[in-house]
Each structure stands twice: as structure tokens, then as C-alpha cells.
Amino acid sequence: MKITVVGTGYVGLVSGACLAEMGNDVLCLDLDPEKIRILKEGGIPIHEPGLGQVVARNVAGGRLHFTTDVQEAVQFGTIQFIAVGTPPDEDGSADLKYVLSAARAIGRHMTDYKVIVDKSTVPVGTADKVKTAVQAELDARGAAIPYSVVSNPEFLKEGAAVDDFMRPDRIVVGAEDDQAIFLMKALYAPFQRNHENS
Amino acid sequence: MDLRSAELTKYAANAMLATRISFMNELALLAENLGADIELVRQGIGSDPRIGYHFLYAGCGYGGSCFPKDVKALIKTGADVGHALHVLNAVEDANDAQKLVLVNKIVAHFGEDLSGKHFALWGLAFKPNTDDMRDAPSRVIIAELFRRGATVTAYDPVAMTESRRIFGDEPRLAYAERPMQALDNADALVIVTEWKEFRSPDFDVIKAKLKSPLIFDGRNIFDPALPRQAGLSYLSIGRP
Numbered sequence: 041m042k043i044t045v046v047g048t049g050y051v052g053l054v055s056g057a058c059l060a061e062m063g064n065d066v067l068c069l070d071l072d073p074e075k076i077r078i079l080k081e082g083g084i085p086i087h088e089p090g091l092g093q094v095v096a097r098n099v100a101g102g103r104l105h106f107t108t109d110v111q112e113a114v115q116f117g118t119i120q121f122i123a124v125g126t127p128p129d130e131d132g133s134a135d136l137k138y139v140l141s142a143a144r145a146i147g148r149h150m151t152d153y154k155v156i157v158d159k160s161t162v163p164v165g166t167a168d169k170v171k172t173a174v175q176a177e178l179d180a181r182g183a184a185i186p187y188s189v190v191s192n193p194e195f196l197k198e199g200a201a202v203d204d205f206m207r208p209d210r211i212v213v214g215a216e217d218d219q220a221i222f223l224m225k226a227l228y229a230p231f232q233r234n235h236e237n238s
Numbered sequence: 239m240d241l242r243s244a245e246l247t248k249y250a251a252n253a254m255l256a257t258r259i260s261f262m263n264e265l266a267l268l269a270e271n272l273g274a275d276i277e278l279v280r281q282g283i284g285s286d287p288r289i290g291y292h293f294l295y296a297g298c299g300y301g302g303s304c305f306p307k308d309v310k311a312l313i314k315t316g317a318d319v320g321h322a323l324h325v326l327n328a329v330e331d332a333n334d335a336q337k338l339v340l341v342n343k344i345v346a347h348f349g350e351d352l353s354g355k356h357f358a359l360w361g362l363a364f365k366p367n368t369d370d371m372r373d374a375p376s377r378v379i380i381a382e383l384f385r386r387g388a389t390v391t392a393y394d395p396v397a398m399t400e401s402r403r404i405f406g407d408e409p410r411l412a413y414a415e416r417p418m419q420a421l422d423n424a425d426a427l428v429i430v431t432e433w434k435e436f437r438s439p440d441f442d443v444i445k446a447k448l449k450s451p452l453i454f455d456g457r458n459i460f461d462p463a464l465p466r467q468a469g470l471s472y473l474s475i476g477r478p
Contacts, residue, residue, distance in 0.1 A: 161248050163315050198368040214240050
């Protein structure tokens with residue numbers, strides 16, 4: 041499957057690398073040119089056991105790519121993972137500015153059906169805000185393009201992130217339509233060959 | 239599942255884990271007062287399959303990029319809809335207090351004023367196998383030692399670059415290339431992160447290097463008999 045991952049922090053980079061490891065074609069977007077430079081040169085900007093090898097292997101295999109080009113990234117993947125940071129706001133609530141900025145960028149540049157997946161840890165109700173943001177951008181350019189919004193929180197532990205992603209205890213997906221559920225099940229089937237619960 | 243349930247699941251998982259840690263940390267302090275050993279209590283309750291062994295380790299507080307942030311955010315989400323989360327408020331308060339437990343023990347030994355004292359600190363990352371120092375107990379401990387007039391030499395296998403970024407050219411904080419080098423001229427050793435490479439040190443070397451033969455262990459990584467056999471005083475969390 042063709043997948044775009046927005047954000048190359050812990051969650052984004054591990055998700056992108058491990059999805060590529062399963063044979064998917066993955067493009068990771070980050071607006072920080074320094075991070076993308078490091079990744080393109082085969083390094084990783086964080087310390088995480090085993091991640092460097094997975095990234096290197098999949099870059100070499102041609103399945104894992106990096107870019108700072110938003111339009112290229114949005115048009116690449118059928119599945120668009122939003123895995124940007126949600127730093128605490130002054131009052132302790134999660135700041136959604138990066139999540140919603142990613143959602144608007146997807147709405148602005150998409151030209152065909154997208155599954156937009158909230159991978160970041162986001163408060164209840166964020167999926168509705170993401171939908172509103174995407175729809176506003178589509179309306180602004182008079183485009184009627186179908187899309188689904190999915191919640192797929194990540195449970196990986198820093199320090200054991202690659203193992204956690206490749207062999208998850210559980211995969212939680214919140215979705216509302218059959219097409220999104222079908223695609224998400226197909227995407228994660230290789231990661232849970234022992235069991236599936238809906 | 240539906241979208242809102244999926245979104246809440248993530249917060250519920252992290253809040254539950256943070257709750258287990260704060261619960262054990264409070265019980266560890268109680269155990270100290272009662273002359274009980276929290277490590278034995280942990281094994282005793284962990285063997286119950288309804289409880290399980292995971293995330294029952296008493297220590298010097300949880301940190302990192304997820305638990306503190308997610309507990310705070312869930313409390314705020316509750317407040318926004320007029321629903322107070324009493325348990326999670328207590329979890330957070332207990333954790334804030336727990337990050338100062340090691341300093342409290344240091345103060346109990348050396349007194350309120352730590353001017354001129356120098357401490358070796360093993361571990362800066364909020365947990366092993368990462369260089370992440372977001373909300374790490376080490377930051378609270380170092381700041382509190384500075385506030386009381388002390389200086390610190392720290393060692394961490396991977397987080398020293400991150401620490402230099404955070405603390406900048408702070409003159410009261412030095413770094414050691416090796417764990418044992420951090421002990422030079424130190425009054426005591428403070429252990430904050432349970433890296434594997436800290437688990438089997440040569441206690442005779444530690445005793446010889448430290449000015450006072452004293453280890454404050456925030457992660458209970460040693461069998462207390464081992465440092466004590468070498469003539470070290472050993473203060474850990476929730477253990478006699």
C-alpha cells in the first residue's frame with residue numbers, strides 16, 4: 041500500500057519504518073529540513089534501539105522515502121498518517137495546532153480518496169476537528185473528494201518501539217465507514233497474524 | 239471501534255499505567271515508615287494474575303513524553319466537560335512529590351543546605367534505552383540540588399548530548415565519560431535511571447572513590463546486601 045506519514049518523531053518514524061518493513065511504500069514528511077537531511081543520509085535523529093537498521097534497510101530497499109514537500113507527500117499515500125507532536129498547552133490540554141495544520145494540508149492538496157489516520161495522541165473529539173479542517177479546505181476550492189478519518193492511537197514504548205510496533209499487544213482502530221475499516225485491516229493484518237478482535 | 243472510543247483508549251491506557259506507578263510509589267513511602275520492603279510486596283501482589291507484575295516498580299517518579307502529558311491532558315479533558323478525575327489528580331500530585339524523594343533523603347542526611355556538596359548522578363534519561371529527558375525526574379533532582387547549593391557530575395550512556403542541549407553551559411553540571419569517573423570528588427552517588435550497565439558495579443571502587451560511602455538509589459537496582467557488604471550506606475525506595 042502507498043502510505044504517507046506526517047511527522048518523523050518517535051511515533052512517525054517508527055510507524056513509517058515498520059510499515060515499510062512489511063513491504064509498504066512509505067513516504068515520510070517533515071517540515072524540519074535538518075531532520076529530513078539526516079534521514080536521507082541514512083541516520084536517525086532520535087535514539088531508539090534497532091530503528092537505525094530498519095530505516096537503513098528500507099531506504100536501501102526503495103520502500104522508505106523522506107521529503108519536506110507537502111504537496112508531494114499528500115498526493116503520495118492513500119493512507120495519510122498524522123503523527124506530529126501534540127505538546128501540552130499552558131493549561132495541560134494537548135495542543136492540536138500541528139495535527140490540524142497537517143489536516144488542512146491534506147485537504148488542500150488531495151486529489152483522490154484518502155484515509156486520514158490520527159496516529160498522534162489526541163483528545164477525544166479530535167477526529168471531528170480533523171474532519172472539519174479537511175472539509176473546510178475542500179470546500180474552499182470547491183472540490184468534492186471522498187475521504188475517511190480514522191483514529192489509530194500508537195502504544196509503542198520508547199526504548200522498545202520497533203518490537204512494539206512489529207509485534208503489538210493490540211491494534212486499536214476507530215473508524216466509521218467500511219472502506220476505511222477494510223483498508224486499515226489490510227494494512228495491519230501482517231502485524232497480527234496470531235489474533236484479531238474487532 | 240468508534241472514533242471516540244479509540245481516542246479515549248490511548249489516554250486510558252497511559253493513565254492506568256501512571257496510576258499503577260503512583261500507587262506503588264505511595265505504598266513504598268508507607269513501607270519505609272512501617273519497616274516493610276516494597277519489593278517483596280510487589281512480588282506478593284504481582285503474582286495475582288488480576289494484578290500482574292508489570293508497572294509495579296516503585297521509584298523516583300515517572301517521566302517521559304507520554305505519561306505526564308497524557309495524565310494532564312485527560313484531567314483537562316475531564317474538566318472541560320465538568321467531570322473531575324479525582325484519581326488522576328492524585329496520581330499527578332503523588333508523582334510530582336515522588337520526583338523529590340531522593341533529594342529529601344539527601345537532605346535528611348546532609349542537611350537543608352547542600353552548599354559545597356558535590357553529587358555523582360547516574361542516569362539522565364527518564365528510563366533506560368532512550369535519550370528522552372522530557373519531564374525526566376533527573377531534571378527535577380538536578381534543579382533542586384542546584385537550588386540547595388550543590389554541584390553535580392552526571393553520566394548517562396546516551397542522554398548526555400540531550401542534557402547538554404537542555405542545561406546549556408551550566409557551570410554546576412559536569413559530565414563523565416564513564417560511570418566511575420562521575421564519582422571523583424563526589425560526596426555521594428545518586429542513581430536516577432536503571433540502565434543495565436549500572437546494575438553490577440564494583441562496590442569497592444565506589445566506596446574508595448566517594449567522600450562519604452553513600453548511595454541514594456531511586457530505582458532499587460541493587461540487592462541492598464551487596465553495597466552494604468562493601469561498607470556503603472545504601473538508601474533506596476521503600477526498602478529497609
